[in-house]
Amino acid sequence: MTQQTQRLAEVRWDPRALDAKWQARWDRDGLYRWHADGRGEKWYELTMYPYPSGDLHIGHWYAYAPYDAHVRFQRMSGKNVLAPFGFDAFGLPAENAAIRRGIHPHTWTMGNIENMRRQIRSMGCAFTWDQEVVCCLPEFYRWNQWLFLQFFKHGLAYRTRAPAVWCPSCQTVLANEQVVAGRCERCETPITRREMDQWFLRTTRYAEQLLDFSGLVDWPEKILLMQRNWIGRSPGVEVAFDISHLGLEEKGLRVFTTRVDTLYGVTFMVLAPEHPLVPKLTSPERRAAVEAYVEEARRKSDIERLSTEREKTGEFLGTYCINPVNGERVQLFTADYAVAWYATGAVMGVPAHDQRDFDFAKQYGLPVRVVIAPPDWKGAPLAQAYVAEGVHVNSGQFDGMPNSRGVEAMADHLERTGKGKRVITYRMRDWLISRQRYWGTPIPIIYCEKCGTLPVPEGQLPVLLPEDVEFKPTGDSPLARHEGFMRTRCPQCGGEARRESNTIDTFVDSSWYFLRYLSPHDLQHPWDPELARKWLPVDQYTGGAEHAVMHLLYARFFIKALRDMGLVGFGEPFLRLYNQGVILGEDHEKMSKSRGNVVAPDDYVQQLGADVVRCYLMFLGPWDRGGPWSTAGINGAARWLNRVWELMARDPAEQGRDEANPEAERALRSAVHRTLKKVTGDVGAFQFNTAIAAMMELSNAMQDAWEERKAGVAVWREAQESFLLMLAPLAPHLAEELWEKTGRAYSVHQQPWPKWDESLVAAQTITLVVQVNGRVRDRLTVPAGITEAEAKEQAMASANAQKHIGSAQVRQVVYVPGRLVNVVVG
């Protein structure tokens, strides 16, 4: 309920007229058009394209305004910049709108794009609009299909039946990455599982390469860590437990363990309820109980199943397997604490050395056998699993060995005897890309009864989305009910065939959209190979950290795969990454409609102009941390720009004196050059808040200098000019207007970024701090070039320092050049 309690300040210019004037002019003059062969080092600076939800949120402003300032700064710094923009235009909300309100997804999406394009233009961003990409247009998605076929050809796209993650609300399967804490990432509905035929991309083949971040120039450590955790590399040993006595086709039950050293401690075996061997290994007398258990597990949501608080449950299968190291019979159980999708889906139960197994063993009265002795262990039963280091006991030939060596020794032994092998297991799964929805790229596959699964011939692309479709949510793709779409001819035998009815996950679009920006309307190639050679990879990428293991991981996978297919010449899509933080509501809470704390940027832009909103967002705190919106805060930005407006428009001749005061002039120039240095470093490093603070200090200093009337016209001009150049990336409209008003040649945005003079950066006098025993007792103004001896002498002579030194013995005098003298007494 944080209604706008604060009144908005008034700005001294007409914000709507000023914004419109310059936006039209820049547009007309093609100021931000991309010249692929233009002068200057190429610089591809990309911001994550938005989903066209219909309205520009303050979060979009927070993502794009600082990004734009950085882009403009790079341009002024002499780089040849590509800064494209587009729309992630396929996806569920469009289809949901169609279901709810009967608007066609295409109509809804394109209308939203038009509106958002207008809103984004109102920010005054220097995007290269000519390169715009809209994913839902056939000119884009035909290449999605083409790329899918390349993956298919290279064995990187495949179809299989698997218990896929299902969102009952979105009525589609999801990728593992789209599940957050057992819920759909998009609508927070608890997910279930469904056995379905699905298309996958073989991301796991690249697991090892995706863990190699050496090709990146500058990514946040946090994102690397999240990707590392997601991939979840785990080296261990796969061991086969003999089941040949059961007379099945399968002779062994494979388990994966990272603790092969505990192999002698196995007292039971657990199979996930969905494990394919569960039915085969169940004895007739146990069948009813086991089937009931499996059925119950199937019904439970992942949230219920994965709760670690739950008591362990399971069912005895009535059969046994044989431990390969000691020949013991081991009881087989199914229990839902084993998950089917990880490793082999079966776990060896070592209750003495794994807490989960311990809990299960307690529950079912299974034996606990210690094989790694805790220090000073006398054979007493354990109260909980012992997971630390120790020495092997009850482990045959390995007794007496420290278990750290036992891990290697047993792995060697198993490999020698052919009963096991070292393997690396990954947590990451292959990427499930088929969706049972309409508003996406149709998967270009044809099913022929005679010829099987066939790719649509490239010459027949694109497979267009039919327009006349019924959008009822049924759990299957609306395309499946469109006979005109489904019915086709087999490209091989010419007989009747059916099309694939699923569409492609929109994260495929974003895995390569940055390549399409180079030549968005090219009908011959997905991207222009010449331009790609020159312009890729992306030099700087900015966007939210929420895409750490989805978009960013998929895109890295995609590019590595394209590289291996010979389609691109680089292996990492984004060299540098910067994640902006999240803008919160005025109440410091996450913005949401239900909290009523959502800030609508349009209102502020209308009243205060784009530049005020931009500057405030950059000033409110470090960009990567985000922070709460403040109406009072934005008034501060408006007031500052008001002062700037008035100060910069002044005619230096009005106050400039004929005989200027050299010291005052030097002080003003020094302030200007110090600010140039600071702002150059800060804006380059995305530290906009401190850059603006430094500019506020400079404008304050200039105001003081004006009142003192000691600086000459030339110095004053230099100060004004430098200020406006620094202001240009931050407040582009205002800077341009003032640049014009002060008689300078259009455009401020085409000026070179100003350089500072290092000799002017250094101050002439410094404040020397005098400490006694680390406490500040005096401050002296001394020449910057003061010698150590002089500094110490003056410090000792300070009356207040003397008072604290008194008659005590001076033990040490620490001198920090240019900063302080610390007299240590006592």
Add this chain to the structure above:
RNA sequence: GCCGGGGUGGCGAAAUGGCAGACGCGGAGGACUUAAAAUCCUCAGCCCGCAAGGGCGUGUGGGUUCAAAUCCCACCCUCGGCACCA
């Protein structure tokens, strides 16, 4: 539970071994005004003091150092990620 970021005035924050609180918001007082708004000036971490000055102060407790918001150890809170991963 594990991993990572963060904790500094009334608020957003700055300072990454050397003057804590730059810059801004909010606040108080003053100028201008018939008045208000806007604008400008002054004050402003807390405590004692008329002042000069002094004491205390960067989540908590300890440590290293001439000197710690900053480095080290332990803990608390908070935000994010992962979580029965064998």
